[in-house]
Amino acid sequence: MDIEYDPEREAIAAMKLAAEADGAxxxxxxxxxxxxxxxxxxxxxxxxxxxxEVV
Structure with missing residues (x-):
């Protein structure tokens, strides 16, 4: 199974979670x-x- 991740979307989601969290x-x-x-x-x-490389 091939799962594609959008690293930029994941980074934004992690920062939103960081904003809601405290400390460590x-x-x-x-x-x-x-x-x-x-x-x-x-x-x-x-x-x-x-x-x-293609060019």
Whole structure:
């Protein structure tokens, strides 16, 4: 089964959860959001590299 994730959407969701949380839980959600943002950045970079190789 192929499940597609939208890292940007997941980052936004994690930040919303962070806003509702306190203390250590808030920090964990912030770290999760940062990880999703990094995945977004890597995905965009990878897509850009793939299209440059084709050209």
């Amino acid at each position: 839980e808030r920090q964990r959600w912030i770290y999760a959001a940062l990880a999703w943002i990094e995945l977004t950045r890597l995905r965009v970079s990878g897509e850009r590299s793939a299209t440059e």
